[in-house]
Amino acid sequence: MNAVVQLQSVDRHFGAVKALQGLDLELKEGEVLGLMGHNGAGKSTTMKLILGLIQPTAGAVRVFGHDPSGGDSAHLRERLGYLPENVSFYEQLSGREVLHYFARLKRVPVRRADELLEEVGLGHAVQRRVRTYSKGMRQRLGLAQALLGQPRLLLMDEPTVGLDPMATRDFYETVDRLRGQGVSIVLCSHVLPGIERHIDRAAILGGGRLLAEGTLDQLRHEAGLPQVIRVRTTDPQGVQRQAEGEGFSTRAVNGQSVELLTGDDRKLDALRGLLGGSHIRDLEWEPPTLEHLYVHFDKQLALREGQS
């Protein structure tokens, strides 16, 4: 698979501020990357570098094999869709007028703009002025704008902020569909609710550096966080005794449930031991979520900074 985006040893300084230091990042065709990080971690700077809006202080940025701020930038932008964090439009125009305007800029037939307005669920409000739109409606209009022109690379900053649960679900369906069509996507955020199933890899930035990067499984492996098996039981003390006898850590929860903590290597042993008992009424297994992993890697950064 070809690399659509490639950042090699990228530094970006703003005066004394080292916004990015030695960043290596790659995105392949049809891949969805979640770019995570705390406020000021360097996410927007990374997006701006990929968009060619700014240049690296050191290192190289390549998008479809070209320098995004070089001579091919106009051509590259036709293959790019961007949803900025704070979408703002001409307030006096209607939703349709706004999207027609962007369609002309991107040389896309306005008919496509009308279809997109329907697809993002704004069909009923196309004639209304944007200044009457709610936050979620503006976000939907931003999405439609980003999707104009069938981009092959989509960069989205906090795409689900302001969207209600149905719109969030629709958004992820769109992400899945585009991924199926080979579009490469960067979803940039702190941590987005429900994002796990829709990304191939996550990259966690902190203090301008890449703290961790990989599939969810790779990140779980690297973090080595315990998996939690929560058991509802008629005999919590008995379950705790047995599990601890087998070498697992446990904790009691609300007198009816027990949580058993296990590493990935002993997960099946733990489950077998529990299912062999007769007092189990229900069982839930909770592997570390992306949010747990994010907190873990971010804490490690804080610890390192505390030590230095």
Ligand SMILES: Nc1ncnc2c1ncn2[C@@H]1O[C@H](COP(=O)(O)OP(=O)(O)OP(=O)(O)O)[C@@H](O)[C@H]1O
């Ligand atoms: N134009 C600029 N001038 C000076 N400093 C800047 C500029 N742009 C970004 N920075 C600094 O670079 C660092 C990274 O900023 P960036 O906007 O990339 O973070 P972010 O991860 O997108 O944060 P947030 O989640 O708050 O949007 C911050 O310390 C920020 O203050």
